[in-house]
Amino acid sequence: MQKAVVIALAFVVAVLLGISGYLLIHKSEAERIANIEKKAQAGDAVAQFQLGQVYIHGNPETGVEPDAEQAEQWLQKAAAQKHQPAQYALGVFYQSAGDDVGAYAWLSIAASRTNDLTAQFRDAVAKRMTGAQLAEARQLIVQLQREIK
Numbered sequence: 001m002q003k004a005v006v007i008a009l010a011f012v013v014a015v016l017l018g019i020s021g022y023l024l025i026h027k028s029e030a031e032r033i034a035n036i037e038k039k040a041q042a043g044d045a046v047a048q049f050q051l052g053q054v055y056i057h058g059n060p061e062t063g064v065e066p067d068a069e070q071a072e073q074w075l076q077k078a079a080a081q082k083h084q085p086a087q088y089a090l091g092v093f094y095q096s097a098g099d100d101v102g103a104y105a106w107l108s109i110a111a112s113r114t115n116d117l118t119a120q121f122r123d124a125v126a127k128r129m130t131g132a133q134l135a136e137a138r139q140l141i142v143q144l145q146r147e148i149k
Contacts, residue, residue, distance in 0.1 A: 068093075
């Protein structure tokens with residue numbers, strides 16, 4: 001009889017520890033994202049980039065669903081502050097959305113301060129573009145470079 005009680009109590013303790021551990025991890029992840037969002041709203045380019053990534057991929061642990069519009073908004077804010085990873089991410093984002101003009105423009109801006117891989121990716125996008133699209137992209141590059149702080 002005592003052995004059954006000990007086993008039952010051990011099981012209850014294990015379940016309670018598991019639940020409290022899950023809630024602690026879940027809460028800390030939600031707090032982490034809340035802190036990133038607070039910094040992003042305050043203008044921190046790294047946090048804006050991180051928040052953009054959260055919205056690209058979503059975060060099931062915290063109930064954040066993927067949201068392309070939010071991802072684009074936060075990545076643009078970071079990219080406008082010369083945050084190169086955000087500029088590259090925007091290029092990839094636009095390329096995956098089928099916007100070769102936007103992809104070429106952001107990859108060109110990102111490639112100006114990074115390794116050759118970004119330039120190669122940009123050049124691969126350019127091969128799919130028409131002359132008119134390339135001209136439009138080059139105009140967009142000039143406009144974006146004026147807007148970047």
